[in-house]
Amino acid sequence: MPSQDGSLKAITANRLRDGVVVFLGADAAWVEAFADAALFAAADADAALAAAKAQAEGEQFGVDVYAFDVETENGVPVPVKMRERIRALGPSVRLDLGKQAAA
Amino acid sequence: MPLIEQGRVAEDSWSLIPDGEPVPNDRPAIISFERWQAERASFDGRNAKLGVRLKGGTLAGAVAADLDRFALVAVEFPKFRDGRGFSTARELRERYGYTGEIRAVGHVIPDQYQFLMRTGFTSVEAPEGTNVESWADALTEITVAFQPSLDDTQPLSLLRRRLGAG
Amino acid sequence: MNHIAPGARAGIYHYDEIDRRFVGERVEQFRKQVERRLAGELTEEEFKPIRLMNGLYLQLHAYMLRIAVPYGVMSAVQLRKLSEIGRKYDRGYGHFTTRQNLQYNWIKLEDTPAILNELADVDMHALQTSGNCVRNVTTDQFVGAAADEVVDGRVYAEILRQWTTLHPEFTYLPRKFKIAISGASSDRAAVRVHDVGLLARRNEAGEAGFTFYVGGGLGRSPFIGKLVREWVAEEDFVAYLEAILRVYNQYGRRDNIYKARIKILVHELGLDTFRQEVEEEFERLRGPKYRMAPEIVAEIRKHFAPPPFEELAERSDILERAKATDPAFANWVAVNVAEHRAPGYAIATISLKPPGGIPGDATCDQMDLIADLAERHSFGELRVSHVQNIVLAHVKQDELYDLWQQLDAAGLGTANAGLIGDIIACPGLDYCALANARSIPLAQAISARFADPIRQRTIGELGIKISGCINACGHHHIAAIGILGVDKKGTEFYQITVGGDPTLTTAIGDILGPAVTETEAVDAIEAIVEVYLANRTGEDERFVDTLKRVGHAPFKERIYAAD
Numbered sequence: 001m002p003s004q005d006g007s008l009k010a011i012t013a014n015r016l017r018d019g020v021v022v023f024l025g026a027d028a029a030w031v032e033a034f035a036d037a038a039l040f041a042a043a044d045a046d047a048a049l050a051a052a053k054a055q056a057e058g059e060q061f062g063v064d065v066y067a068f069d070v071e072t073e074n075g076v077p078v079p080v081k082m083r084e085r086i087r088a089l090g091p092s093v094r095l096d097l098g099k100q101a102a103a
Numbered sequence: 104m105p106l107i108e109q110g111r112v113a114e115d116s117w118s119l120i121p122d123g124e125p126v127p128n129d130r131p132a133i134i135s136f137e138r139w140q141a142e143r144a145s146f147d148g149r150n151a152k153l154g155v156r157l158k159g160g161t162l163a164g165a166v167a168a169d170l171d172r173f174a175l176v177a178v179e180f181p182k183f184r185d186g187r188g189f190s191t192a193r194e195l196r197e198r199y200g201y202t203g204e205i206r207a208v209g210h211v212i213p214d215q216y217q218f219l220m221r222t223g224f225t226s227v228e229a230p231e232g233t234n235v236e237s238w239a240d241a242l243t244e245i246t247v248a249f250q251p252s253l254d255d256t257q258p259l260s261l262l263r264r265r266l267g268a269g
Numbered sequence: 270m271n272h273i274a275p276g277a278r279a280g281i282y283h284y285d286e287i288d289r290r291f292v293g294e295r296v297e298q299f300r301k302q303v304e305r306r307l308a309g310e311l312t313e314e315e316f317k318p319i320r321l322m323n324g325l326y327l328q329l330h331a332y333m334l335r336i337a338v339p340y341g342v343m344s345a346v347q348l349r350k351l352s353e354i355g356r357k358y359d360r361g362y363g364h365f366t367t368r369q370n371l372q373y374n375w376i377k378l379e380d381t382p383a384i385l386n387e388l389a390d391v392d393m394h395a396l397q398t399s400g401n402c403v404r405n406v407t408t409d410q411f412v413g414a415a416a417d418e419v420v421d422g423r424v425y426a427e428i429l430r431q432w433t434t435l436h437p438e439f440t441y442l443p444r445k446f447k448i449a450i451s452g453a454s455s456d457r458a459a460v461r462v463h464d465v466g467l468l469a470r471r472n473e474a475g476e477a478g479f480t481f482y483v484g485g486g487l488g489r490s491p492f493i494g495k496l497v498r499e500w501v502a503e504e505d506f507v508a509y510l511e512a513i514l515r516v517y518n519q520y521g522r523r524d525n526i527y528k529a530r531i532k533i534l535v536h537e538l539g540l541d542t543f544r545q546e547v548e549e550e551f552e553r554l555r556g557p558k559y560r561m562a563p564e565i566v567a568e569i570r571k572h573f574a575p576p577p578f579e580e581l582a583e584r585s586d587i588l589e590r591a592k593a594t595d596p597a598f599a600n601w602v603a604v605n606v607a608e609h610r611a612p613g614y615a616i617a618t619i620s621l622k623p624p625g626g627i628p629g630d631a632t633c634d635q636m637d638l639i640a641d642l643a644e645r646h647s648f649g650e651l652r653v654s655h656v657q658n659i660v661l662a663h664v665k666q667d668e669l670y671d672l673w674q675q676l677d678a679a680g681l682g683t684a685n686a687g688l689i690g691d692i693i694a695c696p697g698l699d700y701c702a703l704a705n706a707r708s709i710p711l712a713q714a715i716s717a718r719f720a721d722p723i724r725q726r727t728i729g730e731l732g733i734k735i736s737g738c739i740n741a742c743g744h745h746h747i748a749a750i751g752i753l754g755v756d757k758k759g760t761e762f763y764q765i766t767v768g769g770d771p772t773l774t775t776a777i778g779d780i781l782g783p784a785v786t787e788t789e790a791v792d793a794i795e796a797i798v799e800v801y802l803a804n805r806t807g808e809d810e811r812f813v814d815t816l817k818r819v820g821h822a823p824f825k826e827r828i829y830a831a832d
Contacts, residue, residue, distance in 0.1 A: 017307065018377035019331035060306070061312050063325060064702075066520045077499060081759050084708070087329050093627055094630035097375070098330055099358055123454055162519050169428055184318055184401070186441025190518045198553060201634055214302065221437035231345035244298040249431045251558050 008043035008070040008077065010037040011046035011052050012021070012087065013062035020064060021087045025063050030062065033099065039070055039077060106162070107227045110239040115228075117154055117175060117206075127151070132183070132207050133177055136161055146172070156208065159185055163194035178224070180209035189222045196223035196253055213237035217245060221252040279523045279650035279663055280573030281429050282412060284392040292389045295396065295435075299323050300382035301442075307379075322402060322440070324395030325381055328702050329711050332376040335398040336388065340408045340426035340450075341369030341653040345640040348651060350391040352636035358384050363636065365621060365629040368447070369653040370398055374700055384610075396434065401442045403433035408450045409457040410654035413573060414616050414662040416608040420452035420469035420477050424570045425506070425513060428561065432507055443521035444529035446514070447486075461485045461494040462747055462773040464531045465513060467506075477503045477675065483513060483543070484535030487741035491777045492532040495540050497547065503566060505551075508559035512550035524770050539733060550719070576648035576663055576811050581613020585666035598673050600722055601684035606669065615666050617647075619659040619676060620683040621693060624720035625713050628694045629657035638679050646672050654659060656693055656732075658686065687731060688725040689798070690716045690787070693744055697737030697754060698761070704737035706754025706761035707787075711735055714791045719798075728798055731812045732771070747771040749812050750797060751778045752790060763790040767797065767824065768816050796827045 011024035021029040023037035028051065031037065049067045054067050056062035069080035079085045090098015106115040117131045126146075131194050133154035139146075146153060150175055154175030166176065176195060178188040190205060195201040207219050208228045214218060219227060229238060283616055284292070299319075308317040320326075324335040336351065351371055355363045358380050366372055377385070406429045408422035409415065428449060433439070439446070451458040452469035460466030466482035479501045485494025501509045503506030513531075521536070522528045537542045583788070592599035595823040595826055607616040622628050639659055643651040646668050647661040655659055664672060676682040685691045692715060695701065697708030710736055719725055736743035737754040745751030751766040762784035785793055786830060801825050805815045816824075 013360060014327055014331075016313075017379045019327055021330060028325050057313065082756075082761060083329070083704075090330060091709075092707060093713065094701050164346055183315065185523055186401075186439075187519055187523070189438040189441065190515050191353055193515075194519075212311070214315075214319055215441075218435075218437035218440060222633075234305075237305065237310070239402065240301070243292070244301075245294050245435065247287055248437075249434045250436065 007042045008039045008072075009042055009048075009067045010039055010079070010084075011039075011045070011049055011065065011067050011079075012084065013052070013056055015027070023029055024048070027073075028052065028055065030056075034079070038078075040067075044056040048050050056083075074088050104231050105229050105233060105235065107229050107235070107238045108225065109244045110216075112235055113226070117152075119156065119177075119229045123187055129205075131174070133175060136166060143169075152249060154204075154206075157191065159209070160213075162187070163191045163192075163199060166195075168198045170195070170199055173203060175204040175206060177208045178203065180207060180211050183210045183212050187235070189218060192219070192223040193253070213241045214240035223253050276601035277574040277577060277648065278344070279648035280423065280709065281342060281650055282392075282423075282569075282572045284341065289389070289392070289402040289505070289773050290615065292392075292394050293452040295394065296382060296389055299385060302405055303378060303382055303739070314724055318400055318441070320378075320381075321400035323385065324396060325376070325672060326373065326399060328499055328696075328700050329698075330700065331374065331377055332381070333372055333374050334376040334381060334395060335366065335370050335372040336393060337398045337405045338370050338393075338653050339430050340406055340423055341410055341414070341650045341655070342412070342423060343651060343653070344391075345391055345643040345649045345651065347391045347637050348640040348643070350387065351641070352633040353793075354384055354387055355633040355636070361634075362630055362632045364627075364696065365631065365657050365659070367399070367655050367657060367695075368741060369410070369655055370405060371653070374696075382499060384526065389615060397455055399445075400440075400442045401444050401446075401448045403429075403436065403448065404441075406430055406433075406448045406450065407458055407655060409453055410652045410658075410660045411457060411616055411662065412652075413575070414609050414611075415453050415457075415489075416610045418610065419454065419471055419575055421570070422450040422452040422458075422469055423573045424566060425452075425469060425479075427451050427569055427572070428566070429510070432510075442514070443523050444526070444531075446531065448510075456771075456773045457654075459532065459744070459771040459775075460770065461773065462487055462491075462744075465510065465650070467657070469502075472500070478604040479503075479506050479509075479519050481509065481513075481664075484532040485505055485775070486530050487744060487746045488530070489527050489739045489741075490533070491741070491746040493777065495535060497540070497544050503627075503825075504561045504563070505555060505559075505627070507561050508554040508736065509547075509551055511554055511559055512547045512802045515550050516546045522548070528630075530680075552741070556569070575611075576650075576780050578611045578614060578663070579665075581611075581665065581667075583612045585610070585613060585669075588666045588669055591670035593672070597677075597682075597722070598670055600726065601614055601673055601682060602669060604684040604688060604722075604726065605686040609663065611663075615664050615669060617661045617664045617672060618654070618667065618686040619661065619681050620685050621658050621681075622685060622691050622716060623680055623683045624690060626680075626716040628692050628716075631659075635679055635681060638675070639681070641671060642675060655692060658691070684722050685716075685725055687730050687732070689719045689728050689731045690725055691732070692716055693732070693734040693748070695736050695738075695742035699736075701796070702744075703739060704754070705739075705756040706737050706763070707744055708735040708737040708752075709809055711752065711763065711787055715785070715794055718795060719790055727808075728802065729808060731798070731801075733794065734769075736790050745769070745773065746777045747775065748778060749816075750794060752794075755784055757784070761787060765788060765790065765797075765828075766792055768813060770813060778823065782825055785828075793828045797824050798828050800824050 047100035089100040131152040152174040156177040159181040431827040449463040468480040481495030652660040694708040695710035734748035747769040764784040766778030770776040
């Protein structure tokens with residue numbers, strides 16, 4: 001699925017009822033860990049995002065649904081931007097909190 | 104679209120006449136403020152009630168001089184977040200002494216109903232498919248106010264006071 | 270909630286039955302609104318302003334709930350409740366903000382009605398801490414205690430709190446609206462960078478009145494508030510504000526969120542036209558309906574009666590002995606303790622800025638301790654300052670040493686109020702959905718670099734303020750040294766400004782040069798400080814004064830010389 005040029009996308013949202021950061025995983029199911037997020041080639045991301053938005057908003061499941069850039073570092077996918085890195089882990093100043101604490 | 108008055112769905116005797124269509128002479132009709140400006144002479148001698156619809160950006164002052172010609176002023180909310188209409192209604196009542204019907208049209212939500220009533224609106228054209236119960240609830244949820252409202256000529260007193268009959 | 274007998278506590282506005290009923294109804298209303306959102310009856314677009322008006326934001330990791338601390342003043346009982354909520358619904362801590370409020374970072378939407386219910390138990394709420402309405406009115410953190418106070422700002426801030434609560438006309442303004450009041454000769458409330466800044470004063474007859482500044486603000490386009498009216502009598506001040514808000518609500522821009530604040534309206538209309546519009550509205554509103562009768566003011570003032578101060582000697586021997594034996598304490602007194610109007614009392618600032626710490630954060634254990642100390646030493650009352658510290662306003666000088674020892678044992682004894690370590694920082698990209706860069710790590714690195722208390726005192730009064738985006742919640746524009754985080758192609762950079770001033774001689778800082786990386790920023794701050802120390806005429810020449818005298822050049826040369 002990932003394209004050759006490495007421009008990958010993942011899709012994220014906040015769960016409506018508790019605000020927790022979620023990612024779109026395999027089979028259009030939402031997951032809490034970035035490691036389980038599905039990766040899309042840039043060309044496929046728009047359609048996936050539109051579908052995810054319609055589903056999340058239609059079912060009152062998630063809000064602020066958007067796609068973001070992912071790159072691979074040493075074979076492991078990581079978000080390109082600091083914003084999504086922090087969303088995927090938790091505050092960089094409180095390593096005891098957020099998803100990084102549970103890991 | 105359901106018309107809400109006093110928290111209940113009410114019969115709407117008015118019809119909004121789109122620009123360019125003939126205005127009926129035998130029943131209450133609402134025309135746009137733009138049409139009023141362009142064709143005002145054509146409404147001289149009209150017997151049936153006339154209403155005017157103000158766009159969001161049209162403030163009370165624009166229509167002030169002609170208020171005696173209108174039995175209804177419809178104030179449009181382009182988006183519910185655009186709160187200019189609250190000031191428009193209040194200016195119509197307090198500054199220009201208008202006593203006719205003021206109707207909120209456009210995008211308004213039940214959560215604003217009490218604010219609408221307190222700034223001088225008398226009716227609301229609610230969006231299609233609205234939950235009518237939410238409008239009724241909105242009038243009774245909060246029974247305390249901290250400012251004087253339109254029907255209240257008392258001074259600020261100790262600021263807070265009970266709304267309604269209480 | 271009267272933990273301390275009414276006669277023995279300091280002034281806090283206590284709810285009566287009507288206030289209590291109102292807050293209860295408002296919580297119930299929000300509970301139903303949450304239900305309607307979860308059921309899909311309200312769209313997110315419709316729900317968002319509603320939740321914001323109840324202080325609920327959606328941030329990077331979860332919802333953030335901002336609790337209103339009206340004009341920054343609260344009781345020990347209230348703080349204990351905030352701590353309890355922090356443990357029960359959050360992660361054991363809270364963050365004190367530049368609007369003198371407290372916010373939690375890990376809140377669930379579905380818990381919010383229950384939290385608001387618990388707050389209502391202690392006469393608190395989260396109303397109007399966000400949204401395009403009139404926000405929590407702020408004032409001087411030393412109000413009611415400062416030696417230089419002329420008018421008690423709490424009285425008028427409380428009147429405005431009530432008058433703006435669910436104001437039917439002004440709850441959907443073009444943008445948020447912030448009011449600050451200062452009633453002392455030194456402005457500790459930064460009134461000229463607010464939408465409306467009020468200077469409370471007295472005329473020759475001793476009557477209270479207000480000078481109105483309008484259109485100040487930071488953010489993308491910083492403006493200093495303009496003088497709209499020199500004197501508005503006490504009985505007219507609500508009418509005058511109503512006039513300002515009505516002009517703003519009708520004419521403020523709604524086509525562009527970045528141009529929607531009143532500062533842009535005043536700028537675009539021009540001060541004279543704006544003033545004329547306001548004066549016209551004011552003339553009509555001036556009638557009995559909006560008159561602020563002296564009886565009302567007197568009734569509200571009763572809530573803020575001075576606590577039962579003992580008659581004490583001006584000078585405390587116990588304090589002097591303790592200072593002589595404990596230099597660290599003596600340093601704390603010199604830096605964090607301010608003059609009180611009552612003999613034998615003092616105002617103590619509890620710094621929430623330990624070296625390397627997160628500015629404004631307090632753990633629930635710390636909150637409990639501060640609540641205990643407020644009860645023991647300050648008539649059960651405390652304040653949140655807009656520089657994100659806590660103030661115990663009425664401490665006997667005899668008890669300062671005891672107080673400081675307990676604070677110090679809990680990591681709250683840092684002596685840096687107003688010094689370089691007393692950094693304002695917004696939450697930045699670690700928490701905030703709007704941020705472009707992190708603010709906290711830089712604040713931590715700078716405060717750690719300048720941890721030495723002697724070095725800090727040598728440097729003297731020097732404020733550093735950091736914002737993680739152009740919205741400027743960290744007030745960087747008005748800092749002696751301001752830092753703005755920017756994102757350049759995914760990397761965080763920091764732009765340094767110098768020469769800002771938050772007091773009545775308000776000034777917006779100037780950009781010193783190109784943005785630098787985080788590591789470079791810490792070195793650059795140190796370089797700026799060294800240039801200042803090398804150039805100042807003496808210890809009494811503050812950083813901003815040296816900067817005015819020598820200009821930017823020596824600072825620029827030093828920082829950018831290597832490039």
